[in-house]
Amino acid sequence: xxxxxxxxxxxxxxxxxxxxxxxxxxxxxxxxxxxxxxxxxxxxxxxxxxxxxxxxxxxxxxxxxxxxxxxxxxxxxxxxxxxxxxxxxxxxxxxxxxxxxxxxxxxxxxxxxxxxxxxxxxxxxxxxxxxxxxxxxxxxxxxxxxxxxxxxxxxxxxxxxxxxxx
Amino acid sequence: xxxxxxxxxxxxxxxxxxxxxxxxxxxxxxxxxxxxxxxxxxxxxxxxxxxxxxxxxxxxxxxxxxxxxxxxxxxxxxxxxxxxxxxxxxxxxxxxxxxxxxxxxxxxxxxxxxxxxxxxxxxxxxxxxxxxxxxxxxxxxxxxxxxxxxxxxxxxxxxxxxxxxxxxxxxxxxxxxxxxxxxxxxxxxxxxxxxxxxxxxxxxxxxxx
Numbered sequence: 011x012x013x014x015x016x017x018x019x020x021x022x023x024x025x026x027x028x029x030x031x032x033x034x035x036x037x038x039x040x041x042x043x044x045x046x047x048x049x050x051x052x053x054x055x056x057x058x059x060x061x062x063x064x065x066x067x068x069x070x071x072x073x074x075x076x077x078x079x080x081x082x083x084x085x086x087x088x089x090x091x092x093x094x095x096x097x098x099x100x101x102x103x104x105x106x107x108x109x110x111x112x113x114x115x116x117x118x119x120x121x122x123x124x125x126x127x128x129x130x131x132x133x134x135x136x137x138x139x140x141x142x143x144x145x146x147x148x149x150x151x152x153x154x155x156x157x158x159x160x161x162x163x164x165x166x167x168x169x170x171x172x173x174x175x176x
Numbered sequence: 177x178x179x180x181x182x183x184x185x186x187x188x189x190x191x192x193x194x195x196x197x198x199x200x201x202x203x204x205x206x207x208x209x210x211x212x213x214x215x216x217x218x219x220x221x222x223x224x225x226x227x228x229x230x231x232x233x234x235x236x237x238x239x240x241x242x243x244x245x246x247x248x249x250x251x252x253x254x255x256x257x258x259x260x261x262x263x264x265x266x267x268x269x270x271x272x273x274x275x276x277x278x279x280x281x282x283x284x285x286x287x288x289x290x291x292x293x294x295x296x297x298x299x300x301x302x303x304x305x306x307x308x309x310x311x312x313x314x315x316x317x318x319x320x321x322x323x324x325x326x327x328x329x330x331x332x333x334x335x336x337x338x339x340x341x342x343x344x345x346x347x348x349x350x351x352x353x354x355x356x357x358x359x360x361x362x363x364x365x366x367x368x369x370x371x372x373x374x375x376x377x378x379x380x381x382x383x384x385x
Contacts, residue, residue, distance in 0.1 A: 031186070034193040041200035059319040061326040063333055064210040073209065078318075134209060139319030143312050146321075150375075154219045163322050164211040 050099045054079035059139035060168035067162060072132050074119040076112075078145055079138035093141045095149060112152035120158075136164040212322070212329055217374070234276040236265045236308045240324060242315035255323055262331035266304045266369065276306030283364045286357040290343040299343075299364065307372045328373055335369045 056079040067073055077096040081089040095102040097115040104111050120128055133153060137146055153161065238258070239247040246253050248261055268275040280302060287297035308328060312321055333348070340348040344361060351358045 027190070031190040031193055034190055034197055038193055038197040038200065041197065041204055045200055045204045058211075059322045061212055061322060063212055063326050063329045065213060067209040067211065067213075070209070132213070134211060137318050139317065139322070141318045142314060143316040143318055143321055144314035146318055147312075147314065150216060154216050157218070159216040159218060160213065161216055162209075162211040162213045163325065164209065165322060165326075167210055 050075075050096075052077055052096065053082055053085055053099070053101060054094055054096050054138070055082050056136050056138045057140075058136055058164045058166055061163075061165040062168050062170055064165050064167050067132065067134065069130075072123065072127060072130050073134050073162070074115070074131065075134050075136055076115075076149060077136045078141055078149065080141075093138070093145045095145065107148045107151055109152045109155055112149065112158075113156045116153070116156040116158045130160070131158060132160045132162055133158050134162045134164050212325060214325070214329075214373075231277065231305075233274055234305050234307055236262070236306060238308055238310045238324060238328070240310075240312040240316045240321060242313040244317055244320040246324065255327060258324065258327040259331045259334070262308065262328055263335060265306055265308070266331065266335060268304060268306075276304045278302035279305055281368070283367050284360070285343075285364050286360050289357060289361065292343050299368070301368070303368055303370075307374055310373055310375050325373075329371070332369055332371050336365050339365055339368065 054077050056077055078093060079096075080086075080091050080093055081101075089101065095108060095111075097111060102108050102111045116131075116133075120131055123131060135146070135149070150161070153159070236249050237247075241247070246255055246258070248258060249265075253261065265275060268278055271278070280300070283299045283301075283303075285293055285297040285299055287295060289297060293299055310324065310328070337348040340346055340351070340361070348362070348365065351362045353359045353362065
């Protein structure tokens with residue numbers, strides 16, 4: 011009668027796909043909840059080094075980021091290839107030690123926190139592993155002046171052979 | 177007469193959900209921020225005397241030059257040896273006169289928390305007065321610097337962990353700070369093995385280009 015009628019009976023039976031949307035929705039919600047959209051576009055290339063003693067940063071809201079690296083390829087024509095500091099979505103253009111930019115940034119970020127947590131603000135330094143320390147030392151000096159003393163050197167977990175561990 | 181509600185075709189629901197799912201799958205980055213947390217020293221006051229006299233034997237100079245060569249206490253060293261050297265420096269196992277002075281100290285732990293402590297919970301022992309002075313050149317690469325930092329932190333972490341395992345039969349990292357007794361244990365261990373790493377102003381240490 012029907013065009014497809016003869017398929018019935020012989021061959022494999024078709025699976026009921028009515029619950030497929032439900033399963034997919036479940037997955038969808040999981041990913042929607044787990045996703046955090048990146049707020050800032052990173053304009054410098056950063057490959058953080060590896061270390062064995064890394065710890066998780068517990069409270070995301072207390073953390074502000076400072077990026078140091080060489081500009082990404084399409085910005086290299088404008089900014090050159092020297093290492094640059096990025097705060098939020100701005101590249102720092104201050105000459106010498108960036109006291110003022112860091113000070114402003116620290117004040118701005120600290121303002122966002124509730125009063126009780128202002129002294130627990132953590133600066134996460136995401137620094138490319140091939141950057142000379144000069145730039146890093148400048149930032150550290152500026153952070154000391156801005157009284158942002160808790161810093162975190164961002165690093166990936168490195169797994170070493172167990173042989174050396176006792 | 178009641179109007180018949182037209183049924184919405186739900187066949188494409190799965191397709192739409194799939195599309196969204198794939199979008200979120202692609203955009204999701206589930207990186208957890210990890211790193212080594214350190215405390216910067218506060219900036220010295222203007223009138224504060226800068227040079228503090230430290231006994232020579234209490235200082236271990238760790239130097240990283242511009243070619244990323246590591247020198248510890250006057251000898252060139254491989255990065256992987258640094259951890260053991262640091263542990264030796266902080267514990268001074270043989271009471272060597274070249275290694276830091278050990279100072280008699282009392283540290284209060286929660287009473288009755290460990291069988292190895294007296295009932296009042298006071299630990300009496302020697303605490304090192306050693307300080308590690310980490311110096312780097314402006315041209316040292318950051319990756320190398322962090323590896324050295326990592327070894328120093330690893331040494332102190334291991335000392336703390338060994339102590340915690342011995343006395344409290346627990347990993348140092350597993351101490352729960354929300355629990356007041358365990359917080360006191362953590363603070364006590366921190367007093368015994370301090371993270372004494374001083375970073376001086378970087379200078380041009382030199383070394384061949």
